[in-house]
Amino acid sequence: MSYQALYRVWRPQRFADIVGQEMITRTLKNAIVTGQTSHAYLFAGPRGTGKTSAAKIFAKAINCPNQKDGEPCNECAICKAITAGTLNDVIEIDAASNNGVEEIRNIRDKAKYAPTEATYKIYIIDEVHMLSTGAFNALLKTLEEPPANVVFILATTEPYKIPATIISRTQRFDFKRITPQDSYQRMAYILKEKGIDFDQEALKMVAKASEGGMRDALSILDQVLSFSDNKLTMTNVLDVTGDLSQTQIDTLMGTIQANDTAQALTQLHQILADGKDEQRLLEDLIDYCRNLLVYQQAPQVIAETELTNVSDGFKKLSQTFPAARLYRMIDILDDVQQQLRFTNHPDIYLEVLMIKLSAAQNSTESKVHLDSTTAAEPAAAAPDAMVSKLEDQVKALSQQVQQLSKGTSSKPKRQNRATTSTPHKVKVNKAAIYPILDSATRQALNRFKEVWPDLMNMLSITKRAVMNVSRPVAANEHGVIVAFDYQLFFERVMNDQDLLDELKAGLNKLLGDPPEIVLVPHEDWPVIRKEYLQTDRLKSANGQSGAPAAENEAEKVPKGTKKALELFGKDIVEVHED
């Protein structure tokens, strides 16, 4: 017998075999068991998610004399005939090639006759969105007054192309794309049945490459198996998909990150020597940069789509690559990708690319490693590179100064408290505080102070009790910093999203703009402000940034008062202006 492709051999024959569509198969089974089948179904969903399989199984189950719990027996003559496609009462039509009115009229006329062998006559119309308008109208007539004992199953990948009049006359089921986990399990099951060994990582790679279609997954698997003898390995898979291996790309990006141009070029030559496609390489690099960015903000997405455990190299890079640099790299990669279309010497462009990626950054890269939040300071476009470099340096220096001042501080007690309060479960969000302080004005603060009592009145009594110990201490146009007298309440409110939302909504009602609300415990506030002022003074020393106006409009107050404020904090010092 000639070779049959995997996806044909392993086409599901029972509802239980269909992967990832539990709710749909359950509904179809229930419908058959309780005799509540509809006369027309619409199966919609991406390719390879089980639409046609479900339709054929449905045809068997509804006609099978030995049907049990809605599943066909697959043993009787009728089941076998349907599987082989020889039963006259189950008619499969590919609407892509039979899209005319004539074909549908033909169906309409024949649908009138009762089924010959089976109980129900089943029409399975695949790719139904390809029908012409006339054909749809003809079909609509049949669906409006369906003959008894006939079931239409329409399958499509593009449901929005189907007229609403048709959709409203069918029972619609939307097949979900198959998660990599599900397709992995199914393939693992198939390989086990076939007695083929497999490398787990390799199989995960196949599952990933299939993009939610079981048929694609099995086709790739088929190809890979065809040149691997009884063992599925990572190398085989990479050869078929043409992707770079995880380690290859990890090291390449690593060298770029380290600005090691020479090494990057060597890596590139090696990859090209392996016969990888240039376009593919670029796509992989863009993908990788994107993944790094996504990982920095939403690690779960990567874990889910990549299926494999995120490699250590990747994790390390996600921490060391500033987001701004990744955006720039993607821009560069995109440019090169377009240039590649018009050249006969792709390798030259790639070499230049490597140099650009690794060398161009030398100037902008400061030697100090910063944590990702501070490193991703605004610096999207290249002209800003200088500014961002300076800013980074300022940040780094200010951190050093902070540490120095901590060491020499005359008030060890308070400093201690500050340092011990950071490891608390709930952390003060400094990244959110600084931007507010940057543009803080007295006016804005007054605005918030004015409405604060009104806001309190809007809350329920229990919530008001919690919030009573709070008050706004600094604000700009779009945000307000709220200090809490007690650490306990601070933590409680930090964890109470409802209350935070309510506050935001309340302020929005009162002021017409929902502000950013940042909470701090009151005891930490002077420390935070002091840290900020220090950072800021350094900034102005470097000729950067406009003068800040924190809570007390620092530069307008006399020097002595300023010092006093710095030392004791606003809440102890009262400034009387005469």
Place this chain on the structure above:
Amino acid sequence: MASTMIKVDALNKQIKQHQAGSLYLVLGTEDHLINQVVSAFHGVLRPEERSMNFAQYDLTNDSLGSAIDDASSVPFFGDHRLVFLTRPFFAMSENIKATVEQDVSILERYLKKPTPSTILVIFAHTHKLDGRKKIAKLLMKHAQVVDVQKIEARQVESTLDNYLSQHGFQINAEARTLLLQRSDGDFSNIIDNLEKLFITASDKQITLPMVEDLVAPTLENNIFDLVDYVLHKNVTQALELYHDLLLNKEEPIKINSILLTQFRLLMQVKILTKKGLTQGDLTQVLKVHPYRIKLALQTARHFSMKDLKRAFLGLEENDYKMKSAQIDKQLLFELFMLKFADPVKQ
């Protein structure tokens, strides 16, 4: 001007008591109610009569003359003859393409002197007939009008609850909200979807996963969710939804432009409310459907002008890039989302 306006229940009663009239106009677009009307009328005929005493004519396709001829003839072996006329385009204000010209005077004559043994039912799938036309006036005057208008938004929920308890099903609050949302608050859609849910829920309990898997979200639903995710800076869900949309072969440019219009509306609403315009004013000024305005008002309240602006400009830039550069369209959206949600860049 209508002679009588009756509800579906009243119609059922009439038919049960054998007091059916001879002219009916079924006016409205609630499919679920129309189905009830259809089955109510079919109740007039005995099953074996159906093939002889029932006929249906689509007036955009079939000639009115033959339909009225049919209606004028006497029933075979039965008391009644049932004739359905659908899509009477000549009495409607909607522009429906018809393949035949109809001589309306035939119907006019019949309306004035209907055959008593025939029940002629005209289905007008519209909110209101075109009152300027003579035939429409005649119809409203002579026929009993069966009211199948859309169930209004505020009644949908209570009607749904009634329907569920009639059938002995229970639904939890989250599932109910999602069902309403994904069905666009349209009662007929809800009923269609409930049919599936009833079959699935063999223990008469409808749960959230069932609704999630069986009730397909419309593109508008999805875009709405997407706007929400974007504004809430919910990167994970935004990206997942975007991938799903692409898998359903939605065009990235289309998604992008729908997002753009949505953000534009949010900003317009926000700016104009600040100037003191009410919901009603907004509908007039912006010439947008009131329901959209209502939703936009609700959403805009939660977000600052700054965020809306940022999102709008980012999407606008994407639109330009999608149409000019060769960069992967999916990547563009992802980059936009990441940049937008980046806390430091605010």
